[in-house]
Amino acid sequence: xxxxxxxxxxxxxxxxxxxxxxxxxxxxxxxxxxxxxxxxxxxxxxxxxxxxxxxxxxxxxxxxxxxxxxxxxxxxxxxxxxxxxxxxxxxxxxxxxxxxxxxxxxxxxxxxxxxxxx
Amino acid sequence: xxxxxxxxxxxxxxxxxxxxxxxxxxxxxxxxxxxxxxxxxxxxxxxxxxxxxxxxxxxxxxxxxxxxxxxxxxxxxxxxxxxxxxxxxxxxxxxxxxxxxxxxxxxx
Numbered sequence: 001x002x003x004x005x006x007x008x009x010x011x012x013x014x015x016x017x018x019x020x021x022x023x024x025x026x027x028x029x030x031x032x033x034x035x036x037x038x039x040x041x042x043x044x045x046x047x048x049x050x051x052x053x054x055x056x057x058x059x060x061x062x063x064x065x066x067x068x069x070x071x072x073x074x075x076x077x078x079x080x081x082x083x084x085x086x087x088x089x090x091x092x093x094x095x096x097x098x099x100x101x102x103x104x105x106x107x108x109x110x111x112x113x114x115x116x117x118x
Numbered sequence: 119x120x121x122x123x124x125x126x127x128x129x130x131x132x133x134x135x136x137x138x139x140x141x142x143x144x145x146x147x148x149x150x151x152x153x154x155x156x157x158x159x160x161x162x163x164x165x166x167x168x169x170x171x172x173x174x175x176x177x178x179x180x181x182x183x184x185x186x187x188x189x190x191x192x193x194x195x196x197x198x199x200x201x202x203x204x205x206x207x208x209x210x211x212x213x214x215x216x217x218x219x220x221x222x223x224x225x226x
Contacts, residue, residue, distance in 0.1 A: 108163060110161075
């Protein structure tokens with residue numbers, strides 16, 4: 001049973017870079033069929049897929065953030081990470097890490113609230 | 119990009135009633151790669167249905183999904199108190215992945 005846990009700062013200043021890490025337990029981040037993702041949810045609003053990564057390095061980005069996002073995988077730590085540059089208030093959201101083991105997102109972290117404010 | 123439109127925005131029902139939620143896609147969803155999630159306040163979404171009609175592990179059989187192409191439905195046959203939540207559809211047939219705007223099922 002996979003378990004995912006997000007970590008990172010809860011407050012980021014405008015124009016700075018947000019860095020979040022998702023720690024994976026109960027399974028290997030190098031599993032060939034798994035895709036690892038970040039999904040965000042602004043307060044009181046719906047879900048938005050941000051980006052996905054396979055341990056091999058293949059990445060997929062939402063066009064709305066593609067120019068500002070970098071994903072990476074650390075197989076030695078069983079973690080994957082998100083960097084989102086040039087933060088604005090519109091990036092304030094709960095950020096979830098998630099895993100798709102066969103297509104849909106069947107495992108989710110509990111989410112971490114990131115507020116962009118000076 | 120596939121745009122998913124969910125209706126209604128809010129569904130007011132009583133426990134024991136049947137709930138029918140709609141998700142319409144702006145273009146055909148390949149291989150019916152359409153999922154439904156349930157989200158309760160302060161919690162992460164939970165996968166209910168994938169492949170348009172297959173229940174995920176541990177999901178009660180009062181939840182059922184149907185549809186193909188551009189029109190999909192989530193049906194809750196008899197609402198239990200724990201079913202009052204927000205429901206999202208999502209396509210996972212290709213990038214970018216998209217979610218619908220959600221339907222809130224509230225107690226009448």
